[in-house]
Amino acid sequence: MNVTAHQLYEVCDQTWPAARRFDLGKWTLREGRGGGKRVSAATALDAVCAEDVGQAEIDMQEMGQQPLFMIRQGDDALDALLEARGYPIVDPVTLYxxxxxxxxxxxxxxxxxxxxxxxxxxxxxxxxxxxxxxxxxxxxxxxxxxxxxxxxxxxxxxxxxxxxxxxxxxxxxxxxxxxxxxxxxxxxxxxxxxxxxxxxxxxxxxxxxxxxxxxxxxxxxxxxxxxxxxxxxxxxxxx
Structure with missing residues (x-):
């Protein structure tokens, strides 16, 4: 049995869990409480637009977190949106x-x-x-x-x-x-x-x-x- 990248994303969420993970609009949001990027980043549930990104920024700021997005395989459009907003790439990761x-x-x-x-x-x-x-x-x-x-x-x-x-x-x-x-x-x-x-x-x-x-x-x-x-x-x- 092959293990897929999307399976591993969920394994990571379950074995290194955020203090709170919840879906809101087109996003999964994570409350990290100082636990690092993996437990603080937002991930897209569906195709998103600039307005959706702006709402996620507000939601993360209301949790006291600097806006942070995890870009997974298939998130090329989101990646381009964030690049256009001046978001630099941080910590590219390989899943083995x-x-x-x-x-x-x-x-x-x-x-x-x-x-x-x-x-x-x-x-x-x-x-x-x-x-x-x-x-x-x-x-x-x-x-x-x-x-x-x-x-x-x-x-x-x-x-x-x-x-x-x-x-x-x-x-x-x-x-x-x-x-x-x-x-x-x-x-x-x-x-x-x-x-x-x-x-x-x-x-x-x-x-x-x-x-x-x-x-x-x-x-x-x-x-x-x-x-x-x-x-x-x-x-x-x-x-």
Whole structure:
């Protein structure tokens, strides 16, 4: 079974959920409460015009949010509208997928990676060092089916990740490896630990999102066999 980009958009919404997501007019709006772009961006439900964009801007401003739109596959007309309004492109993202058995073919060495929820204090500390603070931990807590991943390497804490499951997909978010533990295979073991957990939840595929400019992470996921399944980017108001 192939996993489509539009399926992954919904998996992302379910495994990295906004504080509030609701449909209004021609838009799905998200209230992020400081949790980042993915939980704050508006997405189009149908073809939209300049007047519709103006109304979405008002609605987001009334929530105390800077107008922000996620441009998904098929949103070319919206993309052009926003470009004409002076909205720059922000954070192009690739959605990757991989059949889950491709990451569960190797046993994880003892005391290398653990799946844990609620997060331990050391996990929150590692996330914080990577810029993932309380608002994003709140995002994690809202997911229905979830786990954290804690990695150890050189007999010390090494990294963390978060995974959620929805619609037969295990999606991995918030992968962080401590600087002195990088380039030693830690991220790979965390992805494998997430895959074993996802398989226990009935998932058939693993997915991860990666911004284009993160060259190292893109290279890692491709080396593990992940293939692009779709893309999106944001357009954010310059005001």
């Amino acid at each position: 997928t991989l059949p889950i058995e491709n990451l569960t073919d190797v046993p994880i060495p003892r005391v290398t990676a653990f799946t844990i929820w609620e997060p331990l204090a050391i996990m929150a500390e590692i996330w914080a060092e990577g810029g993932i603070g309380p608002a994003r931990l709140d995002v994690m807590s809202r997911a229905q089916i979830k786990t954290g991943v804690l990695a150890r390497w050189n007999e010390q804490p090494a990294g963390v990740a978060f995974a959620g499951a929805h619609d037969n997909v295990c999606m991995v978010h918030a992968v962080e490896v401590l600087p002195h533990q990088r380039r030693q295979g830690v991220a790979e073991w965390m992805m494998r630990a997430a895959a074993f957990w996802g398989q226990s939840q009935g998932a058939t595929h693993v997915s991860v999102l990666c911004v284009t400019q993160n060259v190292g992470a893109n290279a890692l996921y491709r080396s593990l066999g992940f293939a692009p399944a779709g893309r999106y980017h944001y357009r954010q108001s310059p005001e």
